[in-house]
Amino acid sequence: MNTNKQRLLTDASGRNYLIPFILVTSLFFLWGVANNMTDTLLSAFKNIMVMSDFQTSFIQMAFYGSYACFAIPAAFLIRKYTFKHGIIVGLSLYALGTFLFYPASQLASYGFYLFALYVLAGGLSILETTANPYILTMGRPETQTRRLNMAQSFNPIGSISGIVISQIFILSQLSANKSEMSPEQLLTAQHRELSAVTLTYMGLGVVLLALLIIMIFYKGMPASRDTTKLSFGATVKSLARRKHYSWGVVAQFFYVGAQIGVWSYTIRYVMSTLQLVDPVTAEILPERVSAFITGHPFWSGLWQLDAGSTAENIGNTFYLSSLILFTVSRFIFTALMKFFRPGMLLAIAAAGAILASLTAIFASGMTGVIGLVMISFFMSLMFPTIYGIALEGISENEAKVGGSFLVMAILGGAVLTAVQGYVSTAANSSNISYWVPLLCFVVVALYGLFANKDEKQIEKSIQ
Numbered sequence: 001m002n003t004n005k006q007r008l009l010t011d012a013s014g015r016n017y018l019i020p021f022i023l024v025t026s027l028f029f030l031w032g033v034a035n036n037m038t039d040t041l042l043s044a045f046k047n048i049m050v051m052s053d054f055q056t057s058f059i060q061m062a063f064y065g066s067y068a069c070f071a072i073p074a075a076f077l078i079r080k081y082t083f084k085h086g087i088i089v090g091l092s093l094y095a096l097g098t099f100l101f102y103p104a105s106q107l108a109s110y111g112f113y114l115f116a117l118y119v120l121a122g123g124l125s126i127l128e129t130t131a132n133p134y135i136l137t138m139g140r141p142e143t144q145t146r147r148l149n150m151a152q153s154f155n156p157i158g159s160i161s162g163i164v165i166s167q168i169f170i171l172s173q174l175s176a177n178k179s180e181m182s183p184e185q186l187l188t189a190q191h192r193e194l195s196a197v198t199l200t201y202m203g204l205g206v207v208l209l210a211l212l213i214i215m216i217f218y219k220g221m222p223a224s225r226d227t228t229k230l231s232f233g234a235t236v237k238s239l240a241r242r243k244h245y246s247w248g249v250v251a252q253f254f255y256v257g258a259q260i261g262v263w264s265y266t267i268r269y270v271m272s273t274l275q276l277v278d279p280v281t282a283e284i285l286p287e288r289v290s291a292f293i294t295g296h297p298f299w300s301g302l303w304q305l306d307a308g309s310t311a312e313n314i315g316n317t318f319y320l321s322s323l324i325l326f327t328v329s330r331f332i333f334t335a336l337m338k339f340f341r342p343g344m345l346l347a348i349a350a351a352g353a354i355l356a357s358l359t360a361i362f363a364s365g366m367t368g369v370i371g372l373v374m375i376s377f378f379m380s381l382m383f384p385t386i387y388g389i390a391l392e393g394i395s396e397n398e399a400k401v402g403g404s405f406l407v408m409a410i411l412g413g414a415v416l417t418a419v420q421g422y423v424s425t426a427a428n429s430s431n432i433s434y435w436v437p438l439l440c441f442v443v444v445a446l447y448g449l450f451a452n453k454d455e456k457q458i459e460k461s462i463q
Contacts, residue, residue, distance in 0.1 A: 010139060017138035020221050024138075025151045026211065027087065027131045031124045032158025033165070033204065034094070036263065036323065038063050038117065040166040040316065041197070043267040047174045048193045049110060053268060057421035060264055062114040064256070064413035066121035067128075074129035075404030076232070079397070083137075084221045086130030091212040093123030098205030105198035108190065113197075120201075129407045132387055133399040137222070145342050145388030149334040152384040156327035163320045169200040171316055235401045239394070244454055245402060248390025251447035252409035255382045257416025258353075258440035261433075262375050264417050266322060267315030269360070269430040273368045274314070318369055322376035333381040343451030346385050350445035352378035357438035361431050368431065375437070382444055389451045416440065 010016050042056040078086040097120025104112035135151045136144040173196040175181075175189045215221075239245050336345060356378060359371025387406055391399050416436060424433035 017222065021135070021138050021151070023215070023218065023221070024087070024131050024134055025154050027091075027127050028151050028155040029158035029161075030094075030208065030211070031127055032155040033162040034120065034124060036159040036162035037166050037170075037200070037204075039260070039263045040163065040171060040267070040319070041117075042264050043315065044166075044170055044174065044193070044197060045110065045113075046268075048190055048197075052425050053265070053421040054418070054425045057264075057418045058114060059117060060260055060417040061414040062118045063121040064260065064410050064417070066118045067125040067413070068408045068411035070122040070125035071129050071404040071408040071410075074126040074407070075401050077126070078130055078400050079232070083130050083134040084215070086126055087134075087215055087221075088212065090123045090126030090130060091208055091215060093126065094120055095123070095205045095208040095212060097121070097123060098201040098208065101198040101201040105194045108194060116201075125407055125410070128410070129404045132384075132406070133391065133396070133403040136388070136391060136399060137396050145385065145392070146334060146337050148384045148388050149330070149337060149381075153327070153330045153334060156323055156330055156380065160320065160323045160327060163316065163323055165200060165204075167316050167320070170196050232401060235398055236405075239398060239402050239405070242394070244392065244451060245390045245394065247447055247450060248386055249405050249409050251444050252383070252386050252390070252406050253412035254416070254440040254443040255379075255386060255412070256410045257412030257419075258437035258444070259379055259383070260413035261417045261420040261437045261440075262372070262379070263319065263322065265420060265424060265430055265433060266319045266372060268424070269372055269434075270315040270318045270369055272430045273365065318373060322373045325373060326376040326380045329377045330380040333385075337385075341452055342385050342389055343448050343454070345381060345448075346389070347445050347448030347452060349378045349381045350441045350448055353441040354438055354445065357434050357441065360434045361438070372434070386444070386447065412440075 038059065041059050042053075045051055045059065046053070046056050074086055074090070077089060097116050097118075100116035100119055101113065104116050131151075132148065135148050139147055170193075173193050175193070181189065333345065333349065340348075353375050356371050356374040360368050360375065362368075363371055387403075390406060391402055394402055420433045420436040423436060424430055427433065
């Protein structure tokens with residue numbers, strides 16, 4: 001390991017955090033899998049149960065609403081005990097949520113699926129509340145934002161894995177043109193499709209149980225209890241007085257709303273913009289799907305699309321392309337952070353996302369789709385950078401509370417995704433709905449400029 005990596009994963013006393021860093025970073029991968037498998041559920045349930053965009057947005061409301069409910073209890077948990085306890089509880093709930101998909105499928109109940117997702121996301125909320133500040137403690141304070149960006153780089157790899165898993169085991173099982181089926185055929189198709197969703201999530205649950213066992217018995221995780229006398233309320237007041245923290249929570253709310261909205265409706269946007277569905281009946285047009293496959297050999301060859309592919313498959317290939325670009329750019333931005341102030345880089349990325357959003361809104365056909373995919377390139381920097389900037393200069397024990405509100409800000413994924421779904425349904429236009437994430441990126445850009453101003457002042461005071 002080179003000197004630069006040693007400095008990144010060692011503290012001032014020389015203690016090396018490589019193995020704990022790897023174990024905790026695996027959690028970033030695993031919640032990436034869940035986040036983006038959930039995104040594809042919007043398209044899956046729209047097909048399986050014949051729902052509107054607004055109705056399917058309840059999936060994101062249950063998922064990200066759970067984040068808001070569990071973040072504060074997670075903060076109390078890790079303040080009273082340790083980060084490791086938080087990881088164990090979070091993994092347990094995550095696994096439980098995946099196994100609750102089984103009774104949901106037996107009842108064929110959309111409401112029960114939402115409950116299972118709520119439990120699953122509660123576990124993810126605890127994991128994120130725990131893992132993000134935990135990573136910040138695994139080394140020197142001056143490298144904490146870069147260290148978090150490195151750990152977060154494995155989150156989109158998990159996201160890509162979630163999309164691939166969804167495409168292979170869920171979306172490939174969906175039937176087209178359900179309106180032409182008899183009631184018996186429709187019931188059989190729905191049962192098969194819900195089983196595909198359920199077995200996929202339960203398979204993930206088996207992997208989670210294995211990691212949970214490792215976490216329980218591995219003794220090398222650094223553990224520290226909160227030894228301060230400061231109450232929870234006093235800690236919150238102290239944090240609220242720090243503008244870079246309080247505005248960071250606001251920026252995170254809008255960023256997550258933008259990210260989840262962009263990805264949640266990518267498949268629908270592609271299907272609509274490439275005119276793969278009838279705008280009146282919303283039925284898939286097989287001839288348009290076939291024309292796309294034969295007319296765009298690059299995409300069809302890259303993603304193995306053929307005559308048997310559905311419009312959802314084509315939409316998912318662009319979603320997957322977005323995730324791959326997101327992953328690559330995360331490593332690019334992490335490297336650039338050695339040369340640019342985090343705030344300035346954040347503002348530049350937000351400006352790029354605004355331009356890409358405008359392209360998605362106003363362009364048509366493949367140009368609009370490419371603009372949509374490019375949004376992901378610029379988004380990759382945002383979550384960990386906002387998180388790191390917000391917690392700069394904050395003690396480890398304050399970060400346990402501060403991290404919980406930054407995770408609660410993920411509620412933006414529930415609120416703003418529902419707003420975007422409503423706009424999409426009301427305007428009958430996926431393109432118009434992307435004004436919602438565009439406005440969110442404006443908020444992120446302003447926070448980046450604010451943070452950059454503070455960082456410049458700190459540099460001058462040091463000089």
